[in-house]
Amino acid sequence: MSFNKLPLEPLYEKIEELKPKFIERLSKAVSIKSVSGDESLRPNVVEMSAFLVNELTNLGFEDIQLKDLGIQPPPVNDPELRLPPIVLGRYGNDSKKKTVLVYGHYDVQPASKEDGWSTEPFELVQVEDILYGRGSTDDKGPVMGWLNVIQAHRELGWELPVNLLVCFEGMEESGSLGLDDLIAKEAKNYFKNVDTVCISDNYWLGTTKPVLTYGLRGCNYYQIAINGPGADLHSGVFGGCVAEPMTDLIKIMSQLVDGKGKILIPGVYDMVAPVTEEENSLYDDIDFSVEELNAASGSNTALHQTKQDILKHRWRFPSLSLHGIEGAFSGGGAKTVIPAKVIGKFSIRTVPDIDSGKLDELVINYINKLFKDLSSPNTIKAELIHDGNYWVSNPFNDSFTAALYATQHVWNMKPDFTREGGSIPITLTFEQQLGTDVLLLPMGRGDDGAHSINEKLNIPNYINGCKTLGSYLHYYGKFESNK
Amino acid sequence: MSFNKLPLEPLYEKIEELKPKFIERLSKAVSIKSVSGDESLRPNVVEMSAFLVNELTNLGFEDIQLKDLGIQPPPVNDPELRLPPIVLGRYGNDSKKKTVLVYGHYDVQPASKEDGWSTEPFELVQVEDILYGRGSTDDKGPVMGWLNVIQAHRELGWELPVNLLVCFEGMEESGSLGLDDLIAKEAKNYFKNVDTVCISDNYWLGTTKPVLTYGLRGCNYYQIAINGPGADLHSGVFGGCVAEPMTDLIKIMSQLVDGKGKILIPGVYDMVAPVTEEENSLYDDIDFSVEELNAASGSNTALHQTKQDILKHRWRFPSLSLHGIEGAFSGGGAKTVIPAKVIGKFSIRTVPDIDSGKLDELVINYINKLFKDLSSPNTIKAELIHDGNYWVSNPFNDSFTAALYATQHVWNMKPDFTREGGSIPITLTFEQQLGTDVLLLPMGRGDDGAHSINEKLNIPNYINGCKTLGSYLHYYGKFESNK
Ligand SMILES: [Zn+2]
Ligand SMILES: [Zn+2]
Ligand SMILES: [Zn+2]
Ligand SMILES: [Zn+2]
Numbered sequence: 001m002s003f004n005k006l007p008l009e010p011l012y013e014k015i016e017e018l019k020p021k022f023i024e025r026l027s028k029a030v031s032i033k034s035v036s037g038d039e040s041l042r043p044n045v046v047e048m049s050a051f052l053v054n055e056l057t058n059l060g061f062e063d064i065q066l067k068d069l070g071i072q073p074p075p076v077n078d079p080e081l082r083l084p085p086i087v088l089g090r091y092g093n094d095s096k097k098k099t100v101l102v103y104g105h106y107d108v109q110p111a112s113k114e115d116g117w118s119t120e121p122f123e124l125v126q127v128e129d130i131l132y133g134r135g136s137t138d139d140k141g142p143v144m145g146w147l148n149v150i151q152a153h154r155e156l157g158w159e160l161p162v163n164l165l166v167c168f169e170g171m172e173e174s175g176s177l178g179l180d181d182l183i184a185k186e187a188k189n190y191f192k193n194v195d196t197v198c199i200s201d202n203y204w205l206g207t208t209k210p211v212l213t214y215g216l217r218g219c220n221y222y223q224i225a226i227n228g229p230g231a232d233l234h235s236g237v238f239g240g241c242v243a244e245p246m247t248d249l250i251k252i253m254s255q256l257v258d259g260k261g262k263i264l265i266p267g268v269y270d271m272v273a274p275v276t277e278e279e280n281s282l283y284d285d286i287d288f289s290v291e292e293l294n295a296a297s298g299s300n301t302a303l304h305q306t307k308q309d310i311l312k313h314r315w316r317f318p319s320l321s322l323h324g325i326e327g328a329f330s331g332g333g334a335k336t337v338i339p340a341k342v343i344g345k346f347s348i349r350t351v352p353d354i355d356s357g358k359l360d361e362l363v364i365n366y367i368n369k370l371f372k373d374l375s376s377p378n379t380i381k382a383e384l385i386h387d388g389n390y391w392v393s394n395p396f397n398d399s400f401t402a403a404l405y406a407t408q409h410v411w412n413m414k415p416d417f418t419r420e421g422g423s424i425p426i427t428l429t430f431e432q433q434l435g436t437d438v439l440l441l442p443m444g445r446g447d448d449g450a451h452s453i454n455e456k457l458n459i460p461n462y463i464n465g466c467k468t469l470g471s472y473l474h475y476y477g478k479f480e481s482n483k
Numbered sequence: 484m485s486f487n488k489l490p491l492e493p494l495y496e497k498i499e500e501l502k503p504k505f506i507e508r509l510s511k512a513v514s515i516k517s518v519s520g521d522e523s524l525r526p527n528v529v530e531m532s533a534f535l536v537n538e539l540t541n542l543g544f545e546d547i548q549l550k551d552l553g554i555q556p557p558p559v560n561d562p563e564l565r566l567p568p569i570v571l572g573r574y575g576n577d578s579k580k581k582t583v584l585v586y587g588h589y590d591v592q593p594a595s596k597e598d599g600w601s602t603e604p605f606e607l608v609q610v611e612d613i614l615y616g617r618g619s620t621d622d623k624g625p626v627m628g629w630l631n632v633i634q635a636h637r638e639l640g641w642e643l644p645v646n647l648l649v650c651f652e653g654m655e656e657s658g659s660l661g662l663d664d665l666i667a668k669e670a671k672n673y674f675k676n677v678d679t680v681c682i683s684d685n686y687w688l689g690t691t692k693p694v695l696t697y698g699l700r701g702c703n704y705y706q707i708a709i710n711g712p713g714a715d716l717h718s719g720v721f722g723g724c725v726a727e728p729m730t731d732l733i734k735i736m737s738q739l740v741d742g743k744g745k746i747l748i749p750g751v752y753d754m755v756a757p758v759t760e761e762e763n764s765l766y767d768d769i770d771f772s773v774e775e776l777n778a779a780s781g782s783n784t785a786l787h788q789t790k791q792d793i794l795k796h797r798w799r800f801p802s803l804s805l806h807g808i809e810g811a812f813s814g815g816g817a818k819t820v821i822p823a824k825v826i827g828k829f830s831i832r833t834v835p836d837i838d839s840g841k842l843d844e845l846v847i848n849y850i851n852k853l854f855k856d857l858s859s860p861n862t863i864k865a866e867l868i869h870d871g872n873y874w875v876s877n878p879f880n881d882s883f884t885a886a887l888y889a890t891q892h893v894w895n896m897k898p899d900f901t902r903e904g905g906s907i908p909i910t911l912t913f914e915q916q917l918g919t920d921v922l923l924l925p926m927g928r929g930d931d932g933a934h935s936i937n938e939k940l941n942i943p944n945y946i947n948g949c950k951t952l953g954s955y956l957h958y959y960g961k962f963e964s965n966k
Contacts, residue, residue, distance in 0.1 A: 217719060221817040230781020236700060236905025239832050240744050240802030241776060241793055243784045247740055250805055254737030257730055259857045261723050293724060298713020298823075301726045301860040310724055319723030321821050322733055324812030329828060331809065334704040334869045336830055336905075338804050340781075345812060347819055349722050374742045377784040386817045422719025422819075 003405050006474050008467075012410070014152045015466050022148045022466065023131065023459070025055070027124040029106075029140040030133040036084065036107035036174040039077055045084040045170045048106045052087045052143075052168055059150045061089035061166070065190070069171075069178030083178050084170030088190055091150055092163040098195040098477060099163040101434070103426065104143035105172030105201065108135035109451050116453045129459040136457040137444035142200035142465065143168060145443060149470040161477030165194065172201075172426075180429050187433045196399040197430045197438045198472065200465075204445045205418050209287040210407045210468070212400055213440035215315060215419030216427060218350035218390035220359055223326075224252060224367055225343045228378040233338040245342045246328060248376045253344050255370055257320040261303045261313065263348070267362045268318060271354045275312065283308040286416045296446075315419035319349045349421060350390050360384045388425045391438075398479040399439040406471035410464050441472065486888050489957050491950075495893070497635045498949050505631045505949065506614065506942070508538070510607040512589075512623040513616040519567065519590035519657040522560055528567040528653045531589045535570045535626075535651055542633045544572035544649070548673070552654075552661030566661050567653030571673055574633055575646040581678040581960060582646040584917070586909065587626035588655030588684065591618035592934050599936045612942040619940040620927035625683035625948065626651060628926060632953040644960030648677060655684075655909075663912050670916045679882040680913045680921045681955065683948075687928045688901050692770040693890045693951070695883055696923035698798060698902030699910060701833035701873035703842055706809075707735060707850055708826045711861040716821040728825045729811060731859045736827050738853055740803040744786045744796065746831070750845045751801060754837045758795065766791040769899045779929075798902035802832045832904060833873050843867045871908045874921075881962040882922040889954035893947050924955065 015022075034048035035041045049066060056064050069083035084107065111121035111134040119125040124133040135141075146166060153160055171177045183191070204211050226245040233242065257263055288307050294300050304310045313319065326343040329335045350359065367382040393400070395417045407415040424440070431438050443465035449455045498505075517531035518524045532549060539547050552566035567590065594604035594617040602608040607616040618624075629649060636643055654660045666674070687694050709728040716725065740746055771790050777783050787793045796802065809826040812818045831846070833839065850865040876883070878900045890898040907923070914921045926948035932938045 219719065219819065221819070223817075228780075228782055228784045233780060234905060235802070235804040235806070235830060236702065236832060236903070237797070238780060239804045239830075239904060240796035240800055241786060241904075242780050242782070243742060243744070243786055244804060246805040246807070247742055247744075250733055250736045251742065253733045259726060259730055259734065259859055261726070261730075297711075297716060297721060297725050299711055299725070299860075301711050303724060303726055313723035314720070317723055319718070321718040321722045321727060321819070322729040322811075323718070323818060323820055324729070324822065325808055326813055326815060328805075328813070329807030329809075330811070330813035334828065334830070335806060336702065336704070336804070337806055339807065345817065347718060347722075347817070349719060376742055377782075420719070421722060421724075422717060 003408060005409055006471070006478070008409065008471055008474060010156055011152055011158070011470055012467050014156050015148065015463060015470070018148065018152060018155070019463055022144065022462065023124070023126070025147065026131065026136065026141060026144045026462070029144055030124040030135050031122055033122050034107045034135070034170065035110050036171050037110055039081055042081060042084065045107055049085050049087050049170055052106060055147050056087070056089040056166070059147060060154065061091050062093070063090045064088065067182055069182065072177060086170070086179065086182055087166070087168040089166045090163070092160050094163060097161065097163050099165060099193045100473060100476060101165040101167060101191060101194040101197045102146050103167045103197060103199045103430065104146070105139045105169050106143060107170045107173050108138065108140070109173050118454055130456050131459060131462065132454055132456045134455055136455055137203070137448035138450035138455065139172070139201045141457045141462055142443045145200065145462070145466045145469050148466045149473070152466070152470065161474045163193070164473070165191065176426060179426065183429055183433045191434055194434050194436055196436050196476065197434065198399070198441055199424070199427065199438060200441050200443050200469065202420060202424065202440050202442045203448055203450065204442055205416060206287050206292060207445045207447050209413065210411050210415040211418045211442060212395065212403050212407070212415050213418050213420055213442065214395040214400065215392040216390060216423050217315065217421050218356070219347050219388050219423050220350055220356060220384060221345070221347040221386040222363055223343050223345050223383060223385050224249060225341065225381045226378050227341045229338070229340040232340045235336045235338050238338055242338070243377050244338050245378050246339055248371065248374055248378055249325065249342050249344045251374060252367055252370045253322055253346070256322065256346060261319060263318060263320045265362055265366045268348070268354070268359065271358065272318060273352045275316065282417060283311050286311060286418065314421040316351050318351055318354060320346060322346045352390060352392055354390070356387055356389060388423045389428055391428045391431065392419070393437060397437050399437045399476060402476035402479065403439055403441050403472050405475040406468050409471050410467045441468070486891060488892055489961070491892065491954055491957060493639055494635055494641070494953055495950050497639050498631065498946060498953070501631065501635060501638070502946055505627065505945065506607070506609070508630065509614065509619065509624060509627045509945070512627055513607040513618050514605055516605050517590045517618070517653065518593050519654050520593055522564055525564060525567065528590055532568050532570050532653055535589060538630050539570070539572040539649070542630060543637065544574050545576070546573045547571065550665055552665065555660060569653070569662065569665050570649070570651040572649045573646070575643050577646060580644065580646050582648060582676045583956060583959060584648040584650060584674060584677040584680045585629050586650045586680060586682045586913065587629070588622045588652045589626060590653045590656050591621065591623070592656050594936070601937055613939050614942060614945065615937060615939045617938055619938055620686070620931035621933035621938065622655070622684045624940045624945055625926045628683065628945070628949045628952050631949045632956070635949070635953065644957045646676070647956070648674065659909060662909060666912055666916045674917055677917050677919055679919050679959065680917065681882070681924055682907070682910060682921060683924050683926050683952065685903060685907065685923050685925045686931055686933065687925055688899060689770050689775060690928045690930050692896065693894050693898040694901040694925060695878065695886050695890070695898050696901050696903055696925065697878040697883065698875040699873060699906050700798065700904050701839070702830050702871050702906050703833055703839060703867060704828070704830040704869040705846055706826050706828050706866060706868050707732060708824065708864045709861050710824045712821070712823040715823045718819045718821050721821055725821070726860050727821050728861050729822055731854065731857055731861055732808065732825050732827045734857060735850055735853045736805055736829070739805065739829060744802060746801060746803045748845055748849045751831070751837070751842065754841065755801060756835045758799070765900060766794050769794060769901065797904040799834050801834055801837060803829060805829045835873060835875055837873070839870055839872060871906045872911055874911045874914065875902070876920060880920050882920045882959060885959035885962065886922055886924050886955050888958040889951050892954055893950045924951070
């Protein structure tokens, strides 16, 4: 199917007409302090789920379910604390139509005026064409976006071109506790006819050009524990007399990555899929520059100077970061301690075709060999403490193509096809559990400040975002079913 | 003057007779919670100074002064908090006698039963011939020791062979705030006729043999601050794209010391005074073993296996310890942060003839050169943040010789002449400000646990310690005045 504009102008006009109502809807959502990381605000998170149920009911959703996820596992202050529910809803159930599952989260990051916000964080404040407020872009704006699309269709008297399922969770900012299990359980039940999954919970690369995101790096997080004396020692009494764990750890950590960002663990780069010529050319069109990287990092410390190099190192090459050391002196001032046990922390961002298990083997064996070469009387334990695989989709599948057409139609420009350096673990879970494609279709801009102070969503992004989500459903509905 | 036993048996008998009273005196002192590091206990520290004034008054001391040191400088919770006073007192003022200044401290380390004490820390509990309690050995035992010596002389009707000045401070465990200034101010006043200074605030090397301490290492404490991005970054988004300050810092820290404890900064060892043959032989007699080092460190991580090597590396060779990193991730678990600014901390223990200023130059230049070789876009600032010089005395001077005779007389054995790896800054202050010798004459054993739980003082050490302090005054009084 090639790009032929569908007759969506009435939908766009209706969305423009409803703009005040859509901003009002987002305003109500932002005013609910649904901070999942703050136990004392858990009732507000639950209130937010009730708000969604009410909205879904008014919009004619059916089979609305509040999935209880039970008690929140430790560490918690309140051992009886319940997880907020996952909200499920269905709009349309026509077996001749394809079914799109949309995921979003209704919880937000913490925020308080004292952190440096220019406005009240839990009040949606409009300044010119920008809406400020916690959750405006992450992720209440996109979640309201889906509701807005349904409202516009209803007011137009239009049928939806697909069946729509919604899955909204309330713990995304706190590790998505319970979500994986819920997806596994509902894969053959609530989610059984899903054709594709659309997630709007990431951002444009920059500020002027829409993007579709088809790849994410994975992350393998390691720690190196070195054990020496039975307790912390005084460096005056023991300095020069015992083998200090810090000395061993720093020696090992210094041999993991070089100052240019090159990983020094042999064999890692051998697993990285070569950049094809076709792929290489993808980077040329993308709207990005070293100035944007420097602005984002607040420094002139870029390791690469061309757009192509920067993006490849962010998206499709592995990287290794040294995060810190547990157990060593970490306060201000001077403390003359010889730490007895120190735990170095680092992680490797993974990309195709790095095999996670093989990587662990390379890393652990390399570290153990470095330690052996030190002939230290201390003991070592190097281990993986957390991993999440990379994700890469085919950017030419039906779902991406529908999103491409929708974006072209609404924004009058071709979106950039991007990857991201970080991970969104839920993407992989949906793909694997449902056996479907996943599309990342962001609404907000790269400078929205999702987890920072003065989080915002530009009104053009919110309103054109609604149009894009709606258009995506129409273009996607035109594809032949693959089933 | 060679060792001829003085007729001190009546003094020793009197001290044995007064043993219950001396334990009672120490018991009262321990019951006062004079913890200088806990602002809420400051009234108890002041109470302890009043207790001392009362004791000194009853014992016939004259010219007793409570030296007010003013407001405690920040950081403090209570900006009006006053420092505890320094207690000065004089016993005898005979211009024909020599004058000995004794220093001790009446404040103690914090302690609470919950830390794991077997007994109430602020209650002196006798179990067999051991007295348990916070401050028993550090430093209330030795301070009471000097009072006990005076009491014994008074009850015998003996004149003291020297003039005795006491200087007891209440902030030793909290950086001796105000003490240096007080000593400088009183050098030509209260302390003007002092011939020697005796400090009993360290410990035997082991548990069976008395020691006299004639050397302490110094300590130069450095930090290396590396500055990169404007704020902490997410390793998913920026990993592989920016020069990470942690990578640079770890590279530099890895080149300061090797796994065998050898300092890698060129030129440091060139400044170390060679070990003479005479000095070499001093180590042979000392009662120490690698097993004792291992027991003390709670591990088998000794870098050297012979007594001589261990003691030289503790006492008279420099050492370098990596203490930790400020600004990096230091908690438990996994955090995928790229720290924006990290500050590495390390210190070098110094010995004769290392020049502190020259050492700083070598260290800072070396670090700056290592950083330059990295060609990093980050910025560095390496600096000294604290230093204290080493101290070495002539162990054959009158004061040490008197202490040697006193120890031989009381303990029936020659003490070991030891140094210590750590620093006692006040030693150097007295030596420099008063222009006199300083003697370190410890009372307690190496396993007393000065800053640990279950701090203790063995009764034989307390009682023989009193005899030794008293005998020291008698032997020292026999030397010709040097003035
Ligand atoms: Zn989000
Ligand atoms: Zn978020
Ligand atoms: Zn002390
Ligand atoms: Zn102490």
